[in-house]
Amino acid sequence: MNITQINKLKNMLNKTVGSYFNKISHEQLILFISLAIVTFFLLLFVVGPLWEMLRSSVLNSDDDFVGLANFTEYFSSNAVWYSLKNTFTLGIVVMLVVGSLAFFYAYALTRSCMPAKGVFRVLGMAPILAPSLLPAISLIYLFGKQGVATEILLGNSIYGFIGITLGLIFWTFPHALMILSTSLRTSDARLYESAKALKISSFKTFFVITLPAAKYGLISTLIVIFTLVVCDFGVAKVIGGSYNVLATDIFKQVVGQQNFSMAAVTSLLLLLPALFAFIVDRWVQKKQQNLFDSRSVPYHPAPQPLRDGLCFVYCLLISTVILVVLGMAIYGSLVTFWPWNKALSFNNYNFAEISTYGWSPFWNSIQLASWTALLGTVLIFIGAYSIEKGRSFIRLRRFLQMLSVLPMAVPGMVLGLGYIFFFNDVNNPLNVLYGSMLLLVLNTIVHYYTVAHMTAVAALKQLPVELEASAASIKLPQYKLFWKVTLPVCLPAVFDIAAYLFINALTTTSAVVFLYSTDTIPASVSVLNMDDAGQTGSAAAMAVMIMLAAMLAKLMHLLLDKLFDNSTQAWRKR
Amino acid sequence: MQTYLRLENVVKQFGQFTALQQISLSIKQGEFVCFLGPSGCGKTTLLRSIAGLEPVTSGCIFQAGVETTHLPPEKRDFGIVFQSYALFPNLSVRDNIAIGLQNKGFTNIECINLVDKWLEIVGLLSEANKYPNKLSGGQQQRVALARALALSPGLLLLDEPLSALDAKVRSHLREEICQLQRKLGITTVMVTHDQEEALAMADRIVVMNNGVIEQIGTPQEIYEKPASRFVADFVGTTNFISVSMINQHLMRIGEDLLTVPEQLQDLAISGCIVDLAIRPESLYFCEKGKETISVNIEFIEFQGAYCQVECKLWGDLSAHSIYVNVPIREARKLNLMVQQTRYLAMDITHINAYPSEKIMLKSVVAT
Structure with missing residues (x-):
C-alpha cells in the first residue's frame, strides 16, 4: 500500500466519522440512551434468567453437561x-x-x-x-x-x-x-x-x-x-x-x-x-382488530x-x-x-404476636408495590414511547418490540427460578441484588411488563403519526413535546399502568416466593407461610389486608383520574 | 432569481425497494413547486428527505447554499403542513402556534402579538381559545399552516395539505395558500396527487413516477408539451390515437388519410405506427372535409359547461374510445346524437406523438 492510498483511506475515514457525528443530534442521543436502558433491562432481567434456566436443564448438580439425561x-x-x-x-x-x-x-x-x-x-x-x-x-x-x-x-x-x-x-x-x-x-x-x-x-x-x-x-x-x-x-x-x-x-x-x-x-x-x-x-x-373499524356504529x-x-x-x-x-x-x-x-x-390482625415478622411483610408489600408502580410506569412508558415514536434505530426498535411481549409468555414460577439461576450465581456481578428489594421490584416489573407495555402503546397510537415531525419543524425538542403533549394526552393510560402494576405487585406470589429474604418478605408470601404453619386466621387476615390495600389503590386511581381529567382531558369533550 | 434548494443525485432505498432513483432538482428562491404523481411514486419520500424526516441513502441536498443532507430535521429551516393536520390535540389553537414561538425565546407579549397576527391572516382569530377537534377540517389545516409559518421559515413544505378536505373548502384554501405564498414570497414545495391542484397552484411542476422525475416544467409546458406518454396520460385527459405513417406527409387514422403535421414529420418513417396524443378540447366536430376523421358517437355525457362525447373510429371498433369536449353552446348548435356518424378535426398545433404502446409491448416480449 503506498502513501496516496493510505491518505485516501484516511480521508474516507475522516469523512465517514465526520458525517456520522453530524448525523447524531441531541434528539437521537436521548432516544438512544432510553432505548439502551430498555434493552439492557430486558436483556438482563428477561433474556438472561431464561437463558440460564435453559442451560441448567441440561446440567447436573455439579454443573457438568449431561445432555437430556435430566429429561429422561x-x-x-x-x-x-x-x-x-x-x-x-x-x-x-x-x-x-x-x-x-x-x-x-x-x-x-x-x-x-x-x-x-x-x-x-x-x-x-x-x-x-x-x-x-x-x-x-x-x-x-x-x-x-x-x-x-x-x-x-x-x-x-x-x-x-x-x-x-x-x-x-x-x-x-x-x-x-x-x-x-x-x-x-x-x-x-x-x-x-x-x-x-x-x-x-x-x-x-x-x-x-x-x-x-x-x-x-x-x-x-x-x-x-x-x-x-x-x-x-x-x-x-x-x-x-x-x-x-x-x-x-x-x-x-x-x-x-x-x-x-x-x-x-x-x-x-x-x-x-x-x-x-x-x-x-x-x-x-x-x-x-379488523372487526370493528371507524365506520362501525356502536350497538x-x-x-x-x-x-x-x-x-x-x-x-x-x-x-x-x-x-x-x-x-x-x-x-x-x-x-x-x-x-x-x-x-x-382483631386478634388475628395482631401479627406482632403471631409471627416473628410482625407487620413488616405488609409494609414490605406496600413498598414493593409502590416502587414497582413508580419505576415500572416510568420505564415502561418511556420505553414504549421510544419504541413507538422514535425515528432512527429501526432495527433496535423492532427487536425491542418483540422482546417486550416475551415476558407475558413466561409463567411467574419459571421467571422466579430463572432469577435464582441468574442472580444467585457468585460469578455474576449482579449477585449483590439477590434477596434485595430492588430485585423483587425489577422482577415484578418484568412479570407484568407486557400488558403494561401494550396499554402504553395503545394510548400512544391514538396520537397523530406526524406529531413528532411537526414538532421538529417548529424546533420544539422532542422531550418538550413529550412533556407538553404526549404525557398529558396519555395520562389516563399512565395511571392505568401504575394501578395495574401496584395491584399485581401486592397480590403476586409466584415469582417472588423464590426471591425474598427475611428483610424483604412480601405479605402474599407471608400468607402462604402462615397458612402452612396452620395459622389460617392470620393468613386470612393478611390476605384481607392485601385486598384492602389494593382497594385503596384502586380508589386512589379513580381519584387521580378525576383530579387530572379537567386539566389534561378537557379537549376530548365534544 | 437564485437557487434556494438544490438536490443532487438523491437516492433513497427501503431494503430492496428503491423509492428514489438519482433525483436531481433545483428550486429557485420564492418559487412554488409541486411534486405530482400517482401514489407510491416517491413524491412524499422526496419531500420527507428534504425535511430530513427520511435519511437519504446517497446524494446531497443543499438549502440556502448550505449542505443539509445529514442534518436532523430540527436543525433545518422549514415549516411543514401534513394531510393529517398533526395539531397538538390538548393545546388550544393559540397554544398550538405559541408553543414554537415560546420555545424560540420570544417574550409573552411578542408571542401574543405574533399569534394574533397569524390567526388574523388565516381568519381564525375568533377561534383562538378552542381545541383543534372543535374546528372543521379546513380550519384545522389553517391552524397548521399558521403554526408552520409563525417562525418565518425559509422553506414551506406541504404534504397533500388539501386531500382530506371536501371540494368547496379545498378550492377556497387553495386560493388562500397561493395568495399567502405570493405575499410572503416563501419558497414552497407541495406534494399532491391531484393534477388540477398542481396546475392551478404551482409555478413549476415536477411530475414523478416510480421514483424518477418524468418532467419538470411550468403547468402550461406540462399540459401542452408532455415529455412522455406517462405525463400526457397522468396530467389531464389525453386521447391516444393509433396512426400508421404512409410516408413523410401522409398518415392513416382508421379509414381516413390525413396530412402529417409539421412537428411530427421527423417521426414519420413510412410503415411505422405511432400514437398521436390529443387533448379532448383540441378535437372538434365539423363538416366532412379533407383533414377529418370519421367517427361514430357512442355516448354523450353532460358535464354542465361542456359535453364529453365518447366516439369510436369508424370501421375500427377495437380501437380505444376517443373523447371530445364540446363547449355547451357549440353542442347545442351541432345537435349531436348517439349512434350518429360525424367528422372530427384536430387542432394540429397541440398534437404530440409517442411510440405506439402495441409496438412497445412487442419489443418487451421480444427481449
Missing part, C-alpha cells in the same frame, strides 16, 4: 405424569367453566338494560383485587373439615381437585370478564339492524351475529384463563392437598429438595404450554323485559357468590379461634 430421568417417574395430567385437567375444566360463566356475565353487562349494571361491574371485577390465596383460604372456611357448609360437598374433600378448581374459577373470573366485555362492547349495530330487516329471530341472532363477533375474544379468554390456571401456584399450594400440579412441583423441588436441575426441567415443561398459548393468543389478537341495547330479568337474576347470583367468598375470608379473619371460639375480634 424426569419423565421416568410416575409422579410427573400424575402432575401433568392434573395440571391439564385443571386448565381445561377451569377454562371451560370460567369461559361460559364470564361470557354470560359480560353479555348481561354489555347487551342488556338490566338495572344496577355499575354495581355488578364492580363486583364482577372485585376478585382481581385479592391475591389468589384469598379464595383458597375462604373455601377452607366454607367447605374445609370444620367449614360452615361442608355438607354441601357430600363427603368429598375440598382439599384437592374441587378446591383448586373453585378457587381458580373465582380468581380468574375478572380476567375473563375484562376481555369478554371489551370484545362484546365493540359490536357493530348495523349487523343487528340488518338481522332485524331480514326478520331473523333474536335467538338465532345470538348464534349468527353475537357469538361469531365475540369469537376471537372468547378464544383469547380461554387461552388466557388456561395459562393463568396452569401457571398459578398460590391456590394449589393452599388448598391442593396431595393433588400435585407442575407449579407446586417446582416449588417443592426448589424449596424442599434443592434440586435445581429438575426444577429447571419442570419449568421448561410449564413454559411450553404457556408459550404455545401465547403464540395462539397473538395470532388471535391480530385477527380481532346500544333496547329494553327487553324477559332478557333483562334473566340477566339480572344471573348477575345477582354470581355477585352473591363473589360476595360470599370475599365476605367469608373477612369473617374468618375476624373470628378469634376457628371453629372453637367464634367471637369476633
